[in-house]
Amino acid sequence: MxxxxxxxxxxxxxxxxxxxxxxxxxxxxxxxxxxxxxxxxxxxxxxxxxxxxxxxxxxxxxxxxxxxxxxxxxxxxxTFINLRNDMDKLLYSLYASEIVSNFGVEEDPNSEEIYSLFYSFLNRVSEVKTKTDILLAVLRFQLKMMSISGYSIEFDRCVKCSSELKEGEALYFSVKSGGIICPHCLNQGETVQKMHDKLRLFLKTLTETDFNAQTRYDELATEKVCLICVNLLTDYIKFYSPKKFQTVKMLESV
Ligand SMILES: [Zn+2]
CATH class of the missing domain: 2.40.50.140 (Nucleic acid-binding proteins)
Incomplete structure (x- = not known):
């Protein structure tokens, strides 16, 4: 039978x-x-x-x-029809599908949440009209996928000394340390990227709100800022991924 x-x-x-x-x-x-x-x-x-x-x-x-x-x-x-006739939409969707196949597992205890996030992402990317809106969807997807997979980024405290990050402070993002470092903990030997406090608050808001929520950033965010953040998170995700990425190189050429 x-x-x-x-x-x-x-x-x-x-x-x-x-x-x-x-x-x-x-x-x-x-x-x-x-x-x-x-x-x-x-x-x-x-x-x-x-x-x-x-x-x-x-x-x-x-x-x-x-x-x-x-x-x-x-x-x-x-069939998310509209992501098939736009190169940016298609590439970012293939990238997102690779995140799902790299971080997802068989008999995944998080399957409902990941499926629903991925579905919402493809639906959104298929429907939006601007590059900024595509990138905003990618950013939300990256942040939420990392949270679900246990690699969430802490945006409130320094990953080294746990002190609360103050508004307007010069901050640094370290992929290897898994988050933001305050100016006092900056170690010369570590590879970091400067992160403006406004970027931190932007990413914090996207992490804490629903995928489909409208925030003030949906109007304020620019293509340039979104692209910086997407690239930062792409490095982060690549570092923690259990499998190698194939699509990241394609994205760099867009
Ligand atoms: Zn610190």
Whole structure:
């Protein structure tokens, strides 16, 4: 007796399995990372069709196999259509999907939260009109994904001496120490980046508010400031990632 199960999942990567079939790595709402065989998935005539493309959210029915599960039904929930015709949107979405596949695990206890964050992110990026809004979504996604994965950044206190950071102070961000360093704890040997106090408050607000919340920064933030922050967090995430990133190089060329 074969066992079936259903779940919602977003496609992250595909691998060729044979001439006709492919394996799809997905992030699911109930079980974290899962892999499923898409029979005939490499043929354009496959009954699964475009639903097995990257960055599509599906409601799935899978057949439990000894080693690999087989996708028997897929119903598209969202194809995030508008992120497919914009290079920035597509690259940042592929980058986010790599964060999910690097930090997500099988039978992930945080699967509901990660799935919902990733879904909201793709939906937002698909809908927004400006580069600044794309970057704001990326920043929120980066910060929240790190919090969920246990690598949250402390924006209230110095990571070395725990003293409260004062407004207007000259601050430094250290990837290796995992946060912000006050001027008294600055060690000459450590690689740090200067961080204006306003940037700290900006990132703190984005960390503490919901992904879909509107803050005053949604109007104030500029493309330049957002890009500085996204790059800072990209370095941070790369450092703590259990797996190597492939898309970071592509982002540097945008
Ligand atoms: Zn300190």
């Amino acid at each position: 074969k066992q079936n199960f259903t779940t919602n999942a977003i496609n992250l990567k595909t691998y060729n399995l044979s001439e006709a079939d492919k394996i799809v790595l997905m992030y699911s709402q109930d079980r974290g990372l899962i892999r499923g065989v898409a029979k005939g998935g490499k043929k354009t005539t496959s009954k699964l069709g475009g639903r097995m493309d990257l960055l599509v959210a599906n409601k799935l029915m899978l057949n439990k196999g000894r080693n690999l599960d087989t996708i028997c039904q897929a119903e598209a929930l969202n």
